[in-house]
Amino acid sequence: MKKSLLAAAFVASFLIGAVVALTPAEATGGGAFNYFPSNGWNGYRVFLSPAYHGGANKGCSGYVEDGLTTGAVDIAREAASGWGTDLLNRHYYVRVKMGVSAGLKVSDSNAWGADMHIAMHSNAKAKICGAGASYGGTLAIWEYSSQIALANQFKARIGPSSPGTGDDVCYVASCSQYPTLAELREPHAKAAYLEMEFHTYQLGVDWLLDRTWQWRIGWAVDKYWGYPRDLIY
Ligand SMILES: [Zn+2]
Numbered sequence: 430m431k432k433s434l435l436a437a438a439f440v441a442s443f444l445i446g447a448v449v450a451l452t453p454a455e456a457t458g459g460g461a462f463n464y465f466p467s468n469g470w471n472g473y474r475v476f477l478s479p480a481y482h483g484g485a486n487k488g489c490s491g492y493v494e495d496g497l498t499t500g501a502v503d504i505a506r507e508a509a510s511g512w513g514t515d516l517l518n519r520h521y522y523v524r525v526k527m528g529v530s531a532g533l534k535v536s537d538s539n540a541w542g543a544d545m546h547i548a549m550h551s552n553a554k555a556k557i558c559g560a561g562a563s564y565g566g567t568l569a570i571w572e573y574s575s576q577i578a579l580a581n582q583f584k585a586r587i588g589p590s591s592p593g594t595g596d597d598v599c600y601v602a603s604c605s606q607y608p609t610l611a612e613l614r615e616p617h618a619k620a621a622y623l624e625m626e627f628h629t630y631q632l633g634v635d636w637l638l639d640r641t642w643q644w645r646i647g648w649a650v651d652k653y654w655g656y657p658r659d660l661i662y
Contacts, residue, residue, distance in 0.1 A: 488628025566593030
C-alpha cells in the first residue's frame, strides 16, 4: 500500500514535470545517470553503484575499474540501457551513481527509495595479464542470510558468461578483505555486492569490455522478483 501511494505520487510529479522534461532514455543529474522506462514502469527502482575507490584501480591493458566514466560505470550503464534486454526494457527505473564514496552512494540510494541496491566491482589479485591457465570468476557477496537468494541469482545469471571458473556465492568475511561492507549493511533496499571477474587477467578484461552480457544483470533482477510486469502507468 505504502509503495503504491509513493508510486502514484511519483508519477504525478513526473507528469507535471514532463512537459519540459520528456525523458530521454538516459538523463544526467546529481552525479548520476537516471533511466526512466518510457515503455511503462513496473514500480521498482534499481540503484546501480559502480566501484569508486578513488579512480585509479588499474588492471590489464590499461583497464580502470573505478574511474568516473570507465570500467564499472560502463558496465552499469550497459546494464541499465544497452545491448539486449536491459533493465530499462524490463520496465525498471534505474539510477547509476558515479564518482562518490560507498557511503554517499548508499545515502543517495536510500533517499531515492531504491528497492534494490547493487554494488558493482571487478576483482583483483596479482596481475597475471598474458598468462592463460587460471581465471578467477564472478563472486556474489552477501552479509545477511536474507541476501543469499539474490546473490544466487547473480551468480547463476552472470557467472556462466564470465571466463573465470571460480564463480561463487559467498559470505562477506570469507571472500572479501572486510568483515562487513557498508553497501550490504546500510541500504534500505535488497542489496547485493558483485565482484564481476578479475581485471588482473587479460581474459577478464576482455570480458569486462565486452558489451553483450550486461543484460544478464536485468535477468537476475527479474528472476529474483518473478518478472514484475504489472505496470503502474
Ligand atoms: Zn572494486
